[in-house]
Amino acid sequence: MPSDQIRHVRLSSVVLPLDQPISDAKVLTGRQKPMTEIVFLFAEIATADDQHGIGFSYSKRAGGPAQYAHAKEVAANLVGEDPSDIGKVYDKLLWAGASVGRSGVATQAIAAIDIALWDLKAKRARLPLAKLFGAHRDSVRAYNTSGGFLHAPIEEVKERASKSLADGIGGIKIKVGQPDTRIDLDRVRAVREHLGDDVPLMVDANQQWDRPTALRFGRVLEQFDLVWIEEPLDAYDAEGHAHLAAALDTPIATGEMLSSVTEHVRLIDARAADIIQPDAPRIGGITPFLRLAALADHNGLQLAPHFAMEIHLHLAAAYPREPWVEHFEWLNPLFNERLETLDGRMLVPDRPGLGFTTSDQCAAWTVDACEFGTR
Numbered sequence: 001m002p003s004d005q006i007r008h009v010r011l012s013s014v015v016l017p018l019d020q021p022i023s024d025a026k027v028l029t030g031r032q033k034p035m036t037e038i039v040f041l042f043a044e045i046a047t048a049d050d051q052h053g054i055g056f057s058y059s060k061r062a063g064g065p066a067q068y069a070h071a072k073e074v075a076a077n078l079v080g081e082d083p084s085d086i087g088k089v090y091d092k093l094l095w096a097g098a099s100v101g102r103s104g105v106a107t108q109a110i111a112a113i114d115i116a117l118w119d120l121k122a123k124r125a126r127l128p129l130a131k132l133f134g135a136h137r138d139s140v141r142a143y144n145t146s147g148g149f150l151h152a153p154i155e156e157v158k159e160r161a162s163k164s165l166a167d168g169i170g171g172i173k174i175k176v177g178q179p180d181t182r183i184d185l186d187r188v189r190a191v192r193e194h195l196g197d198d199v200p201l202m203v204d205a206n207q208q209w210d211r212p213t214a215l216r217f218g219r220v221l222e223q224f225d226l227v228w229i230e231e232p233l234d235a236y237d238a239e240g241h242a243h244l245a246a247a248l249d250t251p252i253a254t255g256e257m258l259s260s261v262t263e264h265v266r267l268i269d270a271r272a273a274d275i276i277q278p279d280a281p282r283i284g285g286i287t288p289f290l291r292l293a294a295l296a297d298h299n300g301l302q303l304a305p306h307f308a309m310e311i312h313l314h315l316a317a318a319y320p321r322e323p324w325v326e327h328f329e330w331l332n333p334l335f336n337e338r339l340e341t342l343d344g345r346m347l348v349p350d351r352p353g354l355g356f357t358t359s360d361q362c363a364a365w366t367v368d369a370c371e372f373g374t375r
């Protein structure tokens with residue numbers, strides 16, 4: 001078999017337990033239960049000359065088994081294909097599952113495979129992924145999210161914020177969107193006073209305000225000089241976001257819940273956000289993310305990708321406008337390597353590809369796996 005053929009594909013479903021149940025505003029408004037685990041779909045691809053690529057997709061609360069099942073149905077199409085022809089392979093996988101659409105679970109299943117193909121391509125080029133894309137920088141401004149959730153008492157939020165800054169992270173995001181905005185206001189004020197005026201601070205309402213609340217409370221929040229207000233409204237309310245973005249000085253950020261480029265285009269066309277927050281695993285992988293990033297830059301938007309810093313650090317480093325990357329330590333146990341933060345920024349690793357190998361712990365948390373081709 002020539003060296004430029006996919007020889008073997010392994011898919012696995014991995015359940016990552018979280019240290020404590022996590023609550024954002026969706027839990028406080030009764031729409032969701034606290035999150036206790038995250039389910040990952042890993043794809044590992046090997047070529048005939050024994051080069052390897054690894055990618056992952058994920059789901060929170062539900063959808064993990066569906067992503068795994070869909071990937072399992074389409075993955076046999078990969079064997080024998082040239083792994084460098086990512087566009088062709090991506091289309092082949094899309095058409096294989098065309099009857100269930102080009103968004104959501106179907107493309108999130110393909111995302112793990114697509115990311116593995118990009119990892120493989122960068123490894124073969126002996127380049128970090130950011131450099132394969134064409135990097136604009138070798139580090140990206142980083143802010144922490146994991147310390148600012150609503151299950152944490154405010155004293156804990158302040159302690160975690162101080163630790164993040166001491167660890168070299170540059171900004172702090174806290175959750176808001178509680179039914180009583182006065183409680184949100186007290187928490188934002190407490191954190192702003194704790195941090196002082198110079199530390200970048202963001203808030204995230206996780207879609208839990210209605211239009212009047214978002215406008216009225218958004219005006220109250222102007223005094224805190226926030227970097228952005230995230231997901232003030234329902235993720236699909238492009239018109240409402242556009243009105244808010246026009247009415248407030250504080251920039252509006254959204255996009256993490258959208259599951260395709262097409263859905264993001266609606267936001268962009270409506271001028272709904274100042275900062276776009278795509279999530280590569282959620283919108284179908286790196287291939288669609290690159291298309292969206294080109295469109296976002298063309299429209300003058302800032303970029304702050306959602307979650308999965310292990311992937312998004314590379315994509316943010318290749319975005320023309322100075323972006324942000326979101327820091328969560330939650331995925332650390334899955335991998336042997338760690339990302340470094342220094343002077344407020346996350347450093348792009350000099351290892352080829354994404355720069356990660358899965359840990360023994362990741363293997364121990366594997367609940368299902370299947371293989372295609374020959375080992």
Ligand SMILES: [Mg+2]
Nearest residue numbers: 204230231256
């Ligand atoms: Mg968010």
